[in-house]
Amino acid sequence: MASRLIAPQRENNGEVKQKTVIADGRNRRVLQDIGNFVNERAAQGKNPITEGVGAVAQAVKGGGRAVTKVVAAQRKVGDKADKPKPETVIVISSDEKTEESRPVSRREGSSRKEVKTLTAILSARSKAACGLTNKHNDSIEDIDGADVGNELAVAEYVDDIYKFYKLTENDCQVHDYMDLQPDINAKMRSILVDWLIEVHRKFDLMPETLYLTMNIVDRILSMKVVQRKELQLVGISAMLIACKYEEIWAPEVNDFVFISDNAYAREQVLAMEKAILDKLEWYLTVPTPYVFLVRYIKASIPSDDKMEDLVFFLAELGLMQYPTVVLCCPSMLAAAAVYAARCTLDKSPLWSETLKHHTGYSEDQLKSWAKLLVKFHATAAESKLKAVYRKFSSPDRGAVALLSPAKSLLPNHHGE
Incomplete structure (x- = not known):
């Protein structure tokens, strides 16, 4: 479509009247190659972009006339140039298009997984400079090798993350606090945990929520005197906080009021939630x-x-027992649970170099705690608190609670 130009025209009385005229298009040039496809010059090894920049640079050195000559020469070439043959155009499109419709712009065989980040390169150079690359133990398997291409697995940082966890786990671990609580004892705590596990299962919550709930409960009990009638209130308020931290869709306050048989009002739950967060200084x-x-x-x-x-x-059997939580740090409890499970299933070896490397614990360090967990397993069926036993007796949990406990870790085995 021809564009319309507004040309001023003066009348006899001196007033200016605008007149619309149609441009004939003689001064307009058809748009030529803008560099979004490969033309014949590129196929011959010449880069039209760099050539143009070089020509303009040379023209600038020669002064304004040279620039005019270069531009005029380019216009003549553009006017005489034949219409380029249609070739494959690399288009940046949405993700709706399939991989087959997108032409390959890089050399065959390249992929995103082969691209290494700057962190990976610097880490590799640091290890090489320290002589650590030649000290790899062949008996230690690379458990993160399959996750290199998965950004969510953060394979490059996962070892440093767990080193940080090991350094900071003592900051959030509670020590013996029952002497500070005149109205509650360890048995009452176990009853509370048993009920919270049932609530956790009823709401179908994430496993992270349960462990954070118990961490909050133990930490607040170690810092604040709680009356027996408020112990359940502390439990549901701690789970409410953990749900807000871990869950995508957290249960509402009224859900916790209902599941506690309306023992507490909504305002009491919110007040306890605020008191817990203030006491913990929001350290979650x-x-x-x-x-x-x-x-x-x-x-x-x-x-x-x-x-x-x-x-x-x-691990959940150990979570219910007050002495285990107080005396055993989180990483030790987790490692002991893995060791006890391997003994129960007769895995060989019972403790590998890979596990020793990633946990930081030897088999001898874990045996005493693993024996305690196996003892809890052996007595779970007869215990009055059966929430964990019922949970892991169901088919969706593999009915692992019904397995025979590890005989090698039970008392009186081989004279123990």
């Missing part, structure tokens, strides 16, 4: 046993669903 990003469990299960090669379910069963 803590390494619970769960973060170590998922890592150590991954290092337990070979691992399957039964192994995973059994490890979580033993």
Whole structure:
């Protein structure tokens, strides 16, 4: 379509009247190659972009007339140039197009997985400079090798993350606090945990939520005197906080009021939630046993669903017992659960170099705690608190609670 130009025209009385005229297009030039496809010059090894820049640079050195000559020469070439043959155009499109419709713009065989980040390159150079590349132990398997292309697995940083967890786990671990609580005891705590596990299962919450809930409960009990009638209130308020931290869709306050049989009002739950957060100074990003469990299960090669379910069963049995939580740090509890599970399933070896490397614990360091977890397993069926036992007796958990406990770790085995 021809563009319309507004040309001023003066009338006899001196007034200016605008007149619309149609441009004939003689001064307009058809748009030529803008560099978005490969033309004949590029096929011959010449780069039209660099040539143009070089020509303009030379013209600038020669002064304004040279620039005019270069531009005029380019216009003549453009006017005489034949219409380029249609070739494959690389188009930046949306993700709706399939891979087959997109032409390959790089050399064959290249992929995103082969691209290394700057962090990976610097880490490799640092290890090489320190002589660590030649000290690799062949008996330690690379458990993160399959996750190199998965950005969510952060394979380059995962070792440093868990080193940080190990350094900070003592900051959030509670010590013996029952002497500070005149109205509650360890048995009452176990009853509360048993009920919270039932609530956790009823709401179908994430496993991270349960471990964070118990961490909050123990930390607040170690810092604040709680009356017996408020112990359940502390439990549901702690779970409410953990749900808001871990869950995508957290249960509402009224859900917790209902599941506690209306023992507390909505305002009481909110007030306790605020009191807990104030006391903890909003410190909720803590390494619970769960973060170590998922890592150590991954290092337990070979691992399957039964192994995973059994490890979580033993860990939750330990979570219910006050002495275990108070005296055993989160990483030790997780490693002991993995060791006890491997003994229960007769894995060989019982403790590998890979597990020793990633957990930082030897077999001798874990035996006493693993024996305690196996003892809890052996007595779970007869215990009055059966929430964990019922949970892991169901088929969806592989019914691992029904397995025979590890005989090698039970008392009076081989004279123990």
